[in-house]
Amino acid sequence: MYKIAVAMNPIETLDPTKDSTFSLMNQLQIDAELLYIIPDSLVLDNKIVKAKVSKVSIDKLTEPFYKLSKTKEIQLNKIDAILFRVDPPVNDYYLNIAHILGKLEEGGILVINSPSAIRLMNEKILGDCYSPNTLPSIISNNIETIERFVNKHKNVVVKPLNMMAGKLINKTSVKDKAFKKKVRQTQKNDPSNFIIVQKYIDVQKYGDMRIILYNGEVYERGLLRFPKKNEFRSNLAQGGNYKIKNVDTKMFHHLTIVSQILKNNGIYFAGVDVIDKFITEINITSPTGLQEIDGNTNDLSSKVARSFLDLIDQHKS
Template sequence: MKIAFITDPLSTFKIYKDSTFVMMREAARRGHQLFAFEPQDMALVNGVVKARACSINLTGNSDVWYEEGEKIDLALQEFDAVLQRKDPPFDMEYIYATYLLDLAEKAGVKVFNKPSAIRDHNEKLSIAQFTQFTTPTLVTRDAKRIREFFAEHQDIILKPLDGMGGAGIFRIGADGMNLGSVIETLTSNGAHTIMVQKYIPAIVHGDKRILLIGGKVVPFALARIPQNGEVRGNLAAGGVGVAQELSARDREIAESLAPTLYQRGLLLVGLDVIGDCLTEVNVTSPTCFQEIMQQKGFDVAAMFIDALEHAVSA
């Protein structure tokens, strides 16, 4: 197959932990041809979605890990699969890219994850479709509602709807210290909608990333455990990742969501679970492949490429 990856610049990859890199490595091992381009390389030209893409050869060298060919203007129909692996922020440019990919899909291109499904599943708000698995949650930009929620629950988490890596997450404890300032900052004085949740004490045991691939559940999660008094377990915020078997509750949540999300066009999903509660549904560029592979020996990348090959041939 000819597989194109829409990514951040390849020069920014940290290949010792990057999930897109091991997807590429496994695909190349099976003889598939690799290409890469960034969202700004796409264009709609006389009704055809094209991209200035370069071929990628993996060197096996950790210092200079890839060689790229000359950028060539190619219609996306020339690829057997296009993988959207661009990290957030999920801003308007990200949305415009999904619109272009929608048009490519209509012309027969197979895009993963499905661009309309990415748009339809805000990574924070999507949990509202599965309230049987969530902690008490409020989504609003109204300061009065937030204060009422705090008065009821006394210990809360506030976060933006478009962040990643734990950016912009605040905890307000029973003393209410800085609640007003945090509300003003996150909502930009009522201009931006945010999410507020009852604090889940089980965060001390980790924010678990559970991967769903092709409608099936990876049997291990990566618990990202906060360090040094942090409330955030995200690896980008200094959390330590510990791979572990799924609990009965983890499996209940994952097996309930996996077939539904796959039917919606989401080949790869990363669920975030704290304690017994679903907190996020990640659909843009889920990670943690390598940590699970290294600690538990389960080849997540092979499972992903298996699912991709099946989806392309279906």
């Protein structure tokens, strides 16, 4: 039996019918003892990482869907791997968790995904780095610079650099009277906050395709999401609907290279968002979509879980 600890959001907040952490744990528990790290119990005690943990088992059909054993504090250096699945925002709180888990990584424990990579990379900037075609975009906190970009590209989206699920993302244009207000909102009312501004792509026409990368591979089917009426954000959390589609051959080959590069940098699991021929972001903190892509099967979830166990085996040898 493998021993895997999961750093995640409070377990009671998960929806077992939709959550990707749930489906990963559900597959992993077949071969591994899972330890749930009690949120906010992580501590770096001199050089030793400790946390309060409970053995956890999950089952969609029971109420509640999880069973926890009595909690005890342990040193986390005695386990096979940590699954790091805390949701954004990637703020100080998040980066501090990454710092502490990073100490385990330095000590030779496999952490999926690598906390040092999480500290170095940014999900929105990664999109720009690895898109096969360049989508005009800037990252700035300067309203004049942003205004110039919008004047050039007419319709744009403004996004915070550290959020998820479509939060604080706005569509705006040169003609938009609320332009400055929307920019400020995306900046969380702090003008020093950098944001990403991207040229608007016709997402109603193309949809936003979620493609899963795992352990240097690309899953061949993705989740093509479309926004609901009067909305441009396709996130399921924003009411988007979806269909399952095969990944375009050219994009598949491109993403295979991206997946290998990410793996070499400690990112073993990622969710790429593609609109038309552009990668708009690469989720590396807690990618979602597994349950929707799987439908009534466990095909993708079991492949991803299996790849994590393979990584543990390779890591030990």
